[in-house]
Amino acid sequence: VRPLAISAFFVAWAALGCNGTSQSALPEGGVGSRVFVVERETESLAVVDIDRLEVVGRVEGLGNMRHAVMVFTPDLKSGYLATRSGQVSRIDLETLERSADVFTSMNTIAIAVSQDGRWIGTAEYHPPAVTILDAKTSEVVARHPGVTVRDGEEVTSRVTGIVDAPGNRFVCVLMDVGEIWVIDASRPDFPIEHRVPIARDEAYDALITADGHYYVVGHMGSEHVSVLDLRAPEKGVREVSLVDPSIAAERRGFTKVPHLASWTVARDKVFVPLVAEKRLAVLDRWTWEFIDSVPLVGDPLYAIGSPLQTEVWVSFSGEGVDGKVQVIDVDTLEVKRTLDVGERIYHMDFAPRGGRVLISSNAEDTLFVVDARTYEITGRVPIHSPSGIYGPWRAFVLGL
């Protein structure tokens, strides 16, 4: 266990005063109807009421929003946003204002809330580290530099893919050295409880399944992912192939790797967009064996599963398919519908209970709302350069 090294240089703490906005001045919706949409070009979040279909607030001065990620504390008091400029901002979900900013690094890639809601963990590129903050006060309480030992030598590595896991753990992965960390957030020094080696390096992203059972690491340019059973981390990772064995190697187009946030689980299946394959790989959720692959209209970018576990919706990138969304039936694995929504779809999410899908079209400066039953576009909210869509329902789900 490394001693905590909290660098004053990287931790410039700034608590912002409450501006005293009264409750009566707030929009009439509730915490549950307000969704935060990343505005990539303006360092801001638009707050959209998804019932009234309008922007009801805006949080500004947030830093570099490319791949900005937002999480919510389970008390629904705060959202936390991590940005590529290293700024971690706390957003008050009642006043819709920034209530604190902390600079934990100069480049932060991922963020998570602990299972008990008390701690925020961030994974950082530069300087490489994991930082732990108190979710109530935003104070930095611990820091693990991205350092491990290989062949007797200390090596430094960027950290990514931090998630909350059962037992009040954080799990993350070193990018430049193959190693998964399991951090115990129930103990005051937040010790790194397990360091699980991975033979393959160049990890670029990771996910945890919603039941907290598996942690999956993707590797740059590789057809394989590393799967760790979090109930038996001492057994180490196993390698799982994403390629369809029925397709000859020379016809495979495995040139790019899918972002792991683009994966989804529905019923007993894991769905993985195979970029440059024009296919969606389907794996068994429990054994991680390859089941099948689904031919698609183009190169898939992002897959989301309905909360009702009946459908997976897939977005695309590339000429001719930009703006298309295909709906796959989870049981039959057939494409049941192809929709045209808006160009350059950057993100999608189902609203709770599965009745609506929110889709951000970056090129059309629009957040689209699609009725999940009729597949019709029922709402269009103008937003400048929208990207990630973060709803407060994530507060109640492990790993989101």
Place this chain on the structure above:
Amino acid sequence: VRPLAISAFFVAWAALGCNGTSQSALPEGGVGSRVFVVERETESLAVVDIDRLEVVGRVEGLGNMRHAVMVFTPDLKSGYLATRSGQVSRIDLETLERSADVFTSMNTIAIAVSQDGRWIGTAEYHPPAVTILDAKTSEVVARHPGVTVRDGEEVTSRVTGIVDAPGNRFVCVLMDVGEIWVIDASRPDFPIEHRVPIARDEAYDALITADGHYYVVGHMGSEHVSVLDLRAPEKGVREVSLVDPSIAAERRGFTKVPHLASWTVARDKVFVPLVAEKRLAVLDRWTWEFIDSVPLVGDPLYAIGSPLQTEVWVSFSGEGVDGKVQVIDVDTLEVKRTLDVGERIYHMDFAPRGGRVLISSNAEDTLFVVDARTYEITGRVPIHSPSGIYGPWRAFVLGL
């Protein structure tokens, strides 16, 4: 489709003025940390902050709280409570005050919020009916008397088991005549779209699986339940047995029927407490075939599944086992732990992300908090005669 008959007699509408409580006077937690606990004897709800472990508010004057049920709108603006005296109260989740009361009947048994969050449906014994209210204004917008036709005659029946279902439907069941109703809450007259007959009558309760696929009706004194596939309601119900075929009939103790809110689903299995059997029946989630039954320490009352799908917790009633909770491993179906909590456990629920279990002990006037990892009691909140526990996370889940 019956014409809407809104009886002024039973619908005494009373909007309560906002008392102007300012935000600063409210407790420091957020909407997500405030849980509503039914206080059976005092016509009230205690509002408990589950992080601070204290009562932070109380809603009074709610009517007969025996089997009172609470639901939450997905915008997390309101909770709705239905009581046995027919009073339906709207509770403002920010001010923690009653904001409207409506008397939809003289005896209401069940309540649901539509998938789109716009409508509240109540199932009523007396007079028998389903009433639909506007979730924003609490105004009654439709009413279907509990009437159907059998052998050419109009017959009247109490209504129960109302739930929200995919496609913005309400589903409920007539108790005194075997018939399930599917109501379309997307059309202005809320038509009864399907009337599905059930050969067996004396329905006493019903549930919908969390994926919205099946509606299950229990029948008084019967070892069978009726299962309706909501994706194909025209195919009608099928009967499913709850008894373990490996146990001889003369040794079975099937004397009482389990309340269907006491069932739970984890992974591929449905867990059913068999009252007076000292067993938990395990059915296949997709085929509804009997898998196994788990021997327990006594007569089970209530089963809840961990959000992580690893464990089912079971409470008991009866001498010698009162206050015990058994933890069953979902994979091995073995009892992995037997806990002693508080006497006369009336309700249990997992907090979101599965880290804690809330347990109301009526005889000890206490809401217990149990750590789901260590199985230790970590909190005790004094509450007078606690019963049902309703957390706002239900807002985001179909059927709760």
